[in-house]
Amino acid sequence: MVDRHHPGKAPMALLQLLAGGGIMTVREIEAQLDLTRRQISDAAACLSRRDYLHWLGAGRYQLNGDGLAAAARGEVIKSGPRGGHNRIxxxxxxxxxxxxxxxxxxxxxxxxxLISDAATDQDxxxxxxxxxxxRVLKAAGYVAELPRRAAGAAITSNGYKRWMLIRDTGPLAPSVRENVAAIHDFNIGEDVPCSRN
Structure with missing residues (x-):
């Protein structure tokens, strides 16, 4: 079990729990580590910042190859940023x-x-x-609209617009800077301008 009063231990505990390579749900992790869902989410975000974790939607997690290697070598994971505060x-x-x-x-x-994967009752x-x-990611060249729509749920539906991620710079979500018509990409440490088209 992990001491709830020492949140810095949670990322290490999660890394070791997932070291077998399998997929685990938040509920399973909660039972094994005696952590709250918020603590699990924070620990997963910590591992994700290091690009050690696959987030599979609907509260399911699995280590990627780098994460498995980190667990095997007993890497010490702290809850704070890695690589300097300008980057992460x-x-x-x-x-x-x-x-x-x-x-x-x-x-x-x-x-x-995306709603199915990411939205919660609090959103x-x-x-x-x-x-x-x-729309902002498209203007910055990160996503593109695909020409064919996905089938809709209703017979009369025109279907759903389909998108593709065409610029994946890393695990941190680009942040919108509306006052300067740009996004800030924390993975590369730069502002990326948005076209006005």
Whole structure:
């Protein structure tokens, strides 16, 4: 069990728990480590910042090759940033953070896909939020609209617009800087301008 009063131990515990290579759900992790869901989410974000973790949507996690190697060599994982504060910032597990992880996993997707993967009961108007984020990412050259739509749920539906992630720079979600018509990409440490078209 992990001491709840020492959150820095949670990423290490999660890394070792997932070291077998299998997929685990938040519920399974919660039972094994005696952590709250928030602590698990924070620990997963810590591992994700190091690009050690596959986030599989719907609260399911698995280590990637780098994560398995880190677990095998007993790497010490702390809860703080790695590589200097100019490059990495705290991951707050916002809707857009979760949407970015879903886009990286799926590569091509619809907005309902992203809502299914990333939205929670606490997110207000997730569809509008995701559409706004996609428009900005498109203007910055990170996503593109695909010509064919996905089939809709209703017979009369025109279907769902399909998107593709075409610029995956790393695990941290680009942040919108609306006052300067740009996004800030924490993975490369740069502002990326958005076209006005």
């Amino acid at each position: 910032r705290d991951v707050r597990n916002t809707l857009r953070e979760r949407v970015w992880r879903s886009m990286r996993l799926r590569k091509s997707f619809t907005v309902p896909d 207000r108007r997730p569809q509008d939020n995701i559409y706004r984020y996609l």
